[in-house]
Amino acid sequence: MKKRMGTFTSILMSAMILTACGGDxxxxxxxxxxxxxxxxxxxxxxxxxxxxxxxxxxxxxxxxxxxxxxxxxxxxxxxxxxxxxxxxxxxxxxxxxxxxxxxxxxxxxxxxxxxxxxxxxxxxxxxxxxxxxxxxxxxxxKDGIMYNATLLEEYGIELPTTVDEWVDAMETVKEKGNGEVTPLWIPGSNQYTIAQILDQLSTPLLVTADSHNYESELLDGSVDWSTYTALPEFLKELQEKELLNTDVLTASEAQRIELMAQNKIAFTFAGGAFGPAVTELNPDIQVGAVPVPAFWEGDEPSWIGxxxxxxxxxxxxxxxxxxxxxxxxxxxxxxxxxxxxxxxxxxxxxxxxxxxxxxxxxxKWAHVEIQPYFDRVYLPSGMWDVYAITGQELLSGTKTAEQVSEEMQSEYLRLRNQ
Missing domain, CATH: 3.40.190.10 (Periplasmic binding protein-like II)
Structure with a gap:
């Protein structure tokens, strides 16, 4: 997992989504x-x-x-x-x-x-x-990653600015939490929360680093989606290292506030109202927000907004x-x-x-630039569903990371030509 910067990496967020969630x-x-x-x-x-x-x-x-x-x-x-x-x-x-x-x-x-x-x-x-x-x-x-600021301070964990540092932080949580704390908690029963994560991480993966900037290819339709494979590989690796919640495909957003309030979550992707709701339930818990970490060596974190x-x-x-x-x-x-x-x-x-x-x-992170949502700039309408479906298939084991990238490539081209 070490030295991922400059070889591969990346990761996630929700919110809101705006994109919308939760019940009628x-x-x-x-x-x-x-x-x-x-x-x-x-x-x-x-x-x-x-x-x-x-x-x-x-x-x-x-x-x-x-x-x-x-x-x-x-x-x-x-x-x-x-x-x-x-x-x-x-x-x-x-x-x-x-x-x-x-x-x-x-x-x-x-x-x-x-x-x-x-x-x-x-x-x-x-x-x-x-x-x-x-x-x-x-x-x-102004999206990034939500985290349990109270818990990270207790564990002496520095806020990550790179994906490698973020993985180190999650592994520390796993060790010090004795199995009681989920390093990264995803409510994957709503497939669009997975889409939100993949979308946010696509920006540092494919755009912001000078060494891995495919902006022009994304805009003109010539991008080779094998460059995306590092992201599903990373997400799958987190699952295999038991850094995700074991019920990632069945967990619901309704559980998240209570679990964070019980000190059972370290990192998650959630909307802005999440923190106040947690603190209202447990005033001893402070939820923080940190920009999306850099994926490649030499890059900086990004707010997605x-x-x-x-x-x-x-x-x-x-x-x-x-x-x-x-x-x-x-x-x-x-x-x-x-x-x-x-x-x-x-x-x-x-x-x-x-x-x-x-x-x-x-x-604290006022110096960090805000990048636009990846799909709104670089993807044709309809790709949000592709993010969601392939993300669930990856975590369920029905698609490999390479197959996810192949599906993204074919759907990207099909939807651009509609």
Whole structure:
């Protein structure tokens, strides 16, 4: 495992995902037949509650009710079906795809007052060269690896900046935890949590290191996906060394908060609301965030980020003006602050200052650059499912690392040509 830097390596994160997780839920008020429809990809209870509270305040002020839906892991599938029939909700989360996937379906928000407060990091993601603004950003992603800061301090473990250092840390956890602590815990019953990990680790594997930068080949379609094999090899090696939870393919996200609060997890990939939920359950546990370690020698760690949760307006909605009115309401500092803080992420507009659970960790690693999500820049639509399926097949033993790379290659080419 040693000297992986410069030979091979890498690893993981969740979040949120934005991409969305956790169970179905619907909330609404008033006469739902006259309500605005709103779909969101948020997954944590605190995030859902904040949206519901702001929606209720909007109804109290305007008399306009909102039928809120949280489809969980089915979010993207439902939105694809609704795009195909041009029947999207009045308001919906573009979850990282405001321009590339949903661009033709959303109304222009450029004439709204809050636009002048765009965070410079968000403007290129949600605003095109013609000035069209595609969505209101609730927050902005800054993903890395979540860790049990209390436990690592107790074990005397330094925070890793390379994958080799991270593996050393996990092996120390395994030794000092006497089998009671899982070094890296993955809720793989939701295959998209595995996809999130693979996506985040693809950036240091294939982009950020000068010695292994395949950016141009990824963009023009000529990349040789055998260069990806080191990543599934690494994940499989962690499993074989018993550094992953033994129930990796059946474990659910619902277990994760309680296990971390019980000091039974060292590292995991989770969304921003994870830390506050753990500390609320056990005030003696502090969850930290560390950037994704460098995969290759000479490289630096990376935050993975960009658009996380947003609200866009369906351009063909019968309630465009009412939906825009709701977004203006969301953009009021007190409401924007509530939503951003519920996700424990920075706000997407500069007019809002948030008190963030992870602020001390973000400050510690403020010098680390934020890289965009790999799939949003380099992969065709549909590859998220390929990440998820091949990741589960790898961990179940039905595919080798080489076969995973072959599947990624064939699907990458097929989807690019669609």
């Amino acid at each position: 839920s619907t909330a609404g008020s008033g006469d739902s037949s006259n309500a605005l429809t709103l779909y969101s990809g948020v997954s944590e209870d605190a995030e859902k509650e904040a949206i519901e509270e702001v929606a209720q305040a909007f109804e109290d002020e305007t008399g306009i009710s909102i039928d809120i839906n949280f489809p969980g892991t089915g979010y993207e599938d439902q939105m694809r079906v609704r795009m195909a029939s041009n029947d999207l909700p009045d308001l919906f989360d573009t979850h990282g795809w405001a321009i590339n996937r949903y661009g033709e379906y959303v109304a222009d928000l450029s004439n709204m007052d809050w636009v002048e407060h765009f965070d410079p990091a968000m403007a290129p993601i949600l605003k095109d060269e013609d000035g069209k603004v595609y969505a209101f950003p609730i927050n902005q992603a 960009g658009e996380r949760n947003t609200f866009a307006v369906f351009k063909d909605s019968k309630n465009v003006e009412e939906a825009k009115q709701f977004i203006e309401f969301l953009a009021q500092p007190k409401n924007a602050k509530k939503l951003a803080e519920a996700t424990s992420l920075p706000a997407g507009v500069t007019s809002v200052e948030t008190e963030n659970y992870y602020s001390e960790f973000y400050d």
